[in-house]
Amino acid sequence: xxxxxxxxxxxxxxxxxxxxxxxxxxxxxxxxxxxxxxxxxxxxxxxxxxxxxxxxxxxxxxxxxxxxxxxxxxxxxxxxxxxxxxxxxxxxxxxxxxxxxxxxxxxxxxxxxxxxxxxxxxxxxxxxxxxxxxxxxxxxxxxxxxxxxxxxxxxxxxxxxxxxxxxxxxxxxxxxxxxxxxxxxxxxxxxxxxxxxxxxxxxxxx
Numbered sequence: 252x253x254x255x256x257x258x259x260x261x262x263x264x265x266x267x268x269x270x271x272x273x274x275x276x277x278x279x280x281x282x283x284x285x286x287x288x289x290x291x292x293x294x295x296x297x298x299x300x301x302x303x304x305x306x307x308x309x310x311x312x313x314x315x316x317x318x319x320x321x322x323x324x325x326x327x328x329x330x331x332x333x334x335x336x337x338x339x340x341x342x343x344x345x346x347x348x349x350x351x352x353x354x355x356x357x358x359x360x361x362x363x364x365x366x367x368x369x370x371x372x373x374x375x376x377x378x379x380x381x382x383x384x385x386x387x388x389x390x391x392x393x394x395x396x397x398x399x400x401x402x403x404x405x406x407x408x409x410x411x412x413x414x415x416x417x418x419x420x421x422x423x424x425x426x427x428x429x430x431x432x433x434x435x436x437x438x439x440x441x442x443x444x445x446x447x448x449x450x451x452x453x454x455x456x457x
Contacts, residue, residue, distance in 0.1 A: 269448040270446045270447060270448060271285065271286075271447050271448060271449070272285060272400055272443055272444050272447045272449070273400055273444075274400055278315060280315065280318050280319065281315055281318065284318055285449065286449065288436070289435070289436055289443075289449075290435065290436070290438050290440075290441050290442065290443050290449060290453040291438045291453055291456045292392050292437075292438035292439070292453070292456055292457045293381070293437040293438050293439075294379075294381045294385070295381070296333070296370075296374065296379050296380045296381055297331060297332075297333075298437070299380050299381060299384070299437060300331055300333045300336075300367070300370055300380070301325075301331040302433060302436055302437055303366055303370065303425075303433065304324065304328060304331060304336075304363045304366070305317050305321065305324060306425075306429050306432055306433045306436070307359055307362050307363060307366065307423075307424035307425065307429065308320075308324070308353070308354045308356075308359050308363075309429070309432070310359065310424055310429055312354065314432075316354075317354075320352055320353055320354070322352075323350065323352025323353050324352075324353055326352075327347055327350050327352070327353050328363065333367045333370050333371060334367075334371070336363060336364055336367040337364065337367035337368045337370075337371055339363075339364040339367075343364075344357065344360055344361060344364070347360045348360065358424075359424060362423050362424040365421065365422075365423060366422050366423065366424070366425070368421070369417075369420055369421040369422045372420070372421075373420065384413070384434075384437075384439060385439070387409065387412070387413055387439075388439055391457070392438055392439055392440065392441055392453075392454070392457055393409075393439065393440045393441065394441040394454060395440065395441060395442055396445050397442065397444045397445060398444065398445060398446070399444065400444050403442050403444075404431070405428050405431060405432075406427040406428045406430070406431045407427075407431060409434075410427045410428070410430040410431035410434060411427040411430075413430050413434070414426055414427040414429075414430040415427075417430070438453060438456070438457075441453050441454065
């Protein structure tokens with residue numbers, strides 16, 4: 252599933268200056284996210300749940316909007332403790348609807364509580380949510396070799412398959428496009444462009 256590491260290219264780029272994916276622009280928050288998190292293979296259920304909540308909140312919005320609200324989400328959603336979120340009640344939903352620092356969309360907020368319950372059921376069945384998702388990838392990230400970020404798809408047959416399986420398990424706000432974004436973010440798929448310095452670094456992080 253890998254198209255080869257380019258360590259010589261990476262070494263040359265360190266001398267000439269790092270090349271990077273263009274999508275994060277000059278925004279420091281976006282740049283830090285790209286350089287430190289995006290595309291790193293994740294096997295930690297706590298982080299996988301965090302991004303399940305954040306990706307669901309992002310639907311229809313820009314990702315930078317969610318990144319700016321990330322700490323507010325952490326406080327509002329019990330540091331993304333899946334057990335606590337699964338037990339949210341109607342009073343918690345009312346509280347969250349009055350939180351200025353998050354996306355105050357009742358359907359998205361309710362979805363986080365619903366998805367927490369589904370997440371726990373998957374953990375029980377597969378041992379961890381990480382095990383469940385990595386099974387779709389034979390435990391190895393899919394490494395793409397894009398030359399231009401415009402080549403990167405917004406969804407694939409695989410993201411459709413995973414989305415359909417998760418929605419059959421009761422998850423919501425997780426269509427194939429959100430699913431693909433999630434898989435990219437959590438490093439199941441390496442969609443850094445090939446000339447980006449993180450393309451090879453994320454492979455060595457697996």
